[in-house]
Amino acid sequence: MEFSLKSFRCLAQAAPLALLLSACAVGSDYVKSNVETPPAFKEQVGWKIAQPADLQIPEKWWEMYNDPVLNKLEEQVTISNQTVIQAEAQYRQARALVQAASAAYYPTVAANVSSTRTSGTSTTKDTSSAVTGPSTTDLLTANVSWEPDIWGRVRRTIEANTSSAQASAAELQAMRLSTQAQLAQDYFQLRDQDADRQLYDKTVIDYKKSLELTQHQFDFGMVLRANVVLAETLLKQTEAQAIDFDVARAQMEHAIALLVGKPASTFSIAQVDKFDTQIPVLPLGLPSALLERRPDIANAERLVAAANAQIGVSKSAYFPDLTLAATGGYQSSGLANWISLPNRIWSLGPSLAETLFDGGARKAVTDQAIAAYDASVANYRQTVLAGFREVEDNIAALRILEQEAKKQEEAVKLSRRSVELMIKQYEAGLITYLDVITVETTALSNERVYVDLLNKRLSANVLLIKALGGGWSASQLPTANAVEKPNNKS
CATH class of the missing domain: 2.20.200.10 (Outer membrane efflux proteins (OEP))
Structure with a gap:
């Protein structure tokens, strides 16, 4: 024009x-805070250290368990889990703040x-109005x-919002990983309930045979009526305990339905004949690598960068x-x-x-920004320490539980052999039925402990995968340019 x-x-x-x-x-440019990292994990005695060329934990880590049902469930987490969807929306919201701040450049x-x-009226020279x-x-x-943007206020604001958006992207991944890990744990717990129920169903069959044998011996006057009553009591007690597993299984099924975003009333998981999932061996890296592989650590580090930029924003108010x-x-x-x-x-x-006097308001805002930065640094370092602890906890759990499982497997074999021998002695009239009950109860207890140990080991394995970052890397965080693009999607 x-x-x-x-x-x-x-x-x-x-x-x-x-x-x-x-x-x-x-304001000062951001420099990543130093954190103390140990040279090696204390609990990794006898554990193979992963080299760069070694196979790393895959992004779809749940496929290492070779369970098609679990694979199908895990794929639904990103699509339909409402908590993950909420975190994704919060990331888009954070990215929009970057775009809004960038508009101030123009x-x-x-x-x-x-x-x-x-x-109206007009006034003439003689002051009269008309x-x-x-x-x-x-x-x-x-x-x-x-x-x-002479003093960098807009630039620091964009820097702060970009770092916050990257932190939100890391938080989204942390939420995905946490949900996926919880789903795997719940799924293995459900399979543990199935295995326990199958164990008790098998035990009920064995106790029915024992009752028939005792009734037969009573009919021939070989044992007292008390033996029959005792056999019936043990059978009914075991049948009741078997039914009790259905409660825990139903609750696990409902929990999994929530994780995959399905109504509990329309969701079900069929039982399997056998639960013998193998526990995969996980590659361990150096503790320092953990800083780049855990999304929660990346989230905390990006929040430090955002807090640092906010100090520059607050200081620009002095100019x-x-x-x-x-x-x-x-x-x-x-x-x-x-x-x-x-x-x-x-x-x-x-x-x-220029503001000449504000009663110390700008200084207070700057002090607040500095304090927020110090708090975010402490949170970052605490998150790193918590990450090291989680890895150590689950390495130790896997190592110790493996040793326990070997001993428990031997106990199961011995208790099964003991039951066989005691039943033969009972049939021969050498011992009372109370002796049989004692060894059968011990055998059942050993069997159940062995089944539960497998679930504990699988849970520790899943938690170690989560502690190691689940195959994620900080290099997957969106760049500043990607965050600023309006049509960019995570």
């Missing part, structure tokens, strides 16, 4: 100077069209204003704000000659604003 070319040229000539002044940004352009009808008739004022203007503005347009009392050279209006002028 001709009316504003002069104004815009002046604004364009002032822009390079403003850009030159905005080459600096107050000038604001506005247009205004108005038509005003007024009437009533004038109504008049119309038509106005068309365009306004351009730009606040150059004056420069605004470059230009207005151009047309003003006329009639539409006929409205847009014409004689009716052209324009204005151009920079403004400089």
Whole structure:
């Protein structure tokens, strides 16, 4: 538009100077905080240390268990788990804040069209007043204003929002990993309930045979009636205990339904004939690698970067704000000659604003930003320490539980042999049925402990995968450019 070319040229000539002044940004640039990392995990005695060329934990780590049902369930977590969907929406929200902050780099352009009808009085030179008739004022203007980022306030704000968005992306991955791990644990717990129920069902069959044998011996006067009652009691007690497993299984099934985003009333998992999932061996890296592989640590580190940038934002408030503005347009009392050279209006002028006294408000905001930074550094270091602890906990659990399982397997074999021998002695009338009950109860207890040990080992294995980051890497975080793109998707 001709009316504003002069104004815009002046604004364009002032822009390079403003850009030159905005080459600096107050506040210190971010440097990652140092954290103490041990040279090796204490509990990894006898554990193979993963080398760079070794197979790492895959992104779909649950496939290492070779369970098609588990694989199908895990695939549904990202799609339909509502907590993960909520975290993904929060990441998009954080990314939009970056885009909003980036808009401050550009000038604001506005247009205004108005038509005003007024009437009033006019004053002559002799100070007398006369009533004038109504008049119309038509106005068309365009306004351009730009606040150059001289002190880096916008730059630091974008830096803070970008780091926060990256932290949100890491939090999204941490939520996915946590949900996937919880699903695997619940699934193995459900299979443990199935295995326990099958064990008790088998035991019920054996106790029925024992009852038949005792009844037969009673009929021939070989044993007392008390032996029959004792056999019946043990059978009914075991049948009741077998039914009790259905409660825990139903609850696990409902918990899994929630994790995959399905109504519990329409969700079910069929039982399997045998639960003998193998426990995969996991590659361990150095503790220092943990800093780049856990999403919760990446989240905490990015929050430190965001807090550091906020210090620069708060310090920029100590410096004056420069605004470059230009207005151009047309003003006329009639539409006929409205847009014409004689009716052209324009204005151009920079403004400089500085707060001279605020009662210490800016200092308080800066102190708050520094304290928030210190708190985020402490949180980052605490998250790292917690990560080391989780790895150590589950390495120790796997190692110790494996040793226990070997001993328990021997106990199961011996208790089974003991039952066989005692039943033969009972049939021969050498011992009482109470002796048989004692060894059968011991055998059942050993069998159940062995089954539960498998579930504990699987749970520890899953938790170690989670503690090691689940195959994730900090290199998967979105870059600053990716965060700023409006159509970018995680």
